[in-house]
Amino acid sequence: MIRIRILGSAAGGGLPQWNCLCANCAAARNGEIAPQTQSSVAVSADNQHWFLVNASPDLPRQIESTPALQPHPGSLRNSPIAGVLLTNADLDHTLGLLLLRQQQTPVLVYASDATRSALDWLELLLHPFGGSTWRTASGDFNSLSNGLAFRAIELHKSNAFQLRDEVSGQAALIAPVVGELTAELRDAVDTSDVILFDGTFWNDDELRAVRRGARSAREMNHLPISDSSLALLRHSPARRKIYVHINNTNPILMPGSRERALVQQAGIEIACDGLEIIL
Numbered sequence: 001m002i003r004i005r006i007l008g009s010a011a012g013g014g015l016p017q018w019n020c021l022c023a024n025c026a027a028a029r030n031g032e033i034a035p036q037t038q039s040s041v042a043v044s045a046d047n048q049h050w051f052l053v054n055a056s057p058d059l060p061r062q063i064e065s066t067p068a069l070q071p072h073p074g075s076l077r078n079s080p081i082a083g084v085l086l087t088n089a090d091l092d093h094t095l096g097l098l099l100l101r102q103q104q105t106p107v108l109v110y111a112s113d114a115t116r117s118a119l120d121w122l123e124l125l126l127h128p129f130g131g132s133t134w135r136t137a138s139g140d141f142n143s144l145s146n147g148l149a150f151r152a153i154e155l156h157k158s159n160a161f162q163l164r165d166e167v168s169g170q171a172a173l174i175a176p177v178v179g180e181l182t183a184e185l186r187d188a189v190d191t192s193d194v195i196l197f198d199g200t201f202w203n204d205d206e207l208r209a210v211r212r213g214a215r216s217a218r219e220m221n222h223l224p225i226s227d228s229s230l231a232l233l234r235h236s237p238a239r240r241k242i243y244v245h246i247n248n249t250n251p252i253l254m255p256g257s258r259e260r261a262l263v264q265q266a267g268i269e270i271a272c273d274g275l276e277i278i279l
């Protein structure tokens with residue numbers, strides 16, 4: 001049995017974002033919609049060893065709101081967090097690694113070679129504080145811990161991860177940064193029981209409405225929902241399909257919006273912090 005816990009469901013900046021007064025950020029400050037922390041997912045097959053997919057700058061808060069990630073009785077200093085899988089080197093996915101430095105054992109990090117070399121500076125910062133052990137995430141299934149296997153799916157400038165329960169064979173796809181739909185990713189969408197997918201932007205030009213000259217969704221390596229992943233996920237046979245890594249400008253966050261209704265009509269859920277999925 002695999003437990004998947006969404007620690008943070010928002011894209012970089014969170015909801016609300018400190019310098020943003022878009023409709024969603026205003027509604028989050030008014031208490032009309034729930035604030036959300038930055039994207040990270042925790043996974044465990046034994047409820048003892050937890051692996052994070054991305055470590056956000058909000059990790060301290062996320063640990064304090066998740067008892068399973070807190071130190072267990074038996075010794076004064078310990079952590080159930082056994083390692084971190086990185087989709088890419090973005091700051092909102094990696095700054096949480098700096099929190100994991102006050103320990104005797106090195107932090108275990110799985111990433112592509114490109115992600116590791118982009119994070120040289122972070123590796124140097126961790127070095128005097130217990131350090132870090134880096135492993136290249138393989139494209140073939142490998143055991144991660146008791147009963148949990150995983151593989152990396154290489155995409156344009158990012159990885160997605162497919163996790164598999166080694167007992168039941170059930171699989172989950174965790175893909176918060178998707179800039180292209182490859183054959184391998186489509187295959188993983190068709191062969192996973194649960195899918196957590198890139199829900200960053202609704203439209204390609206969404207950010208330009210709040211900031212003139214902003215890059216498009218595709219330029220930021222996120223396929224927009226409306227003309228890409230909505231159709232893909234609608235037709236996927238997965239039991240649960242959930243948008244994660246949702247940017248604060250995305251209209252699917254607003255209750256009663258047309259866009260939110262379209263997502264729900266397609267059988268896709270919209271993640272929120274603390275959501276737990278059992279596979």
Ligand SMILES: [Zn+2]
Pocket residue numbers: 011012039090092093245
């Ligand atoms: Zn991000």
Ligand SMILES: [Zn+2]
Pocket residue numbers: 016017020021022023024025026248249
């Ligand atoms: Zn905003």
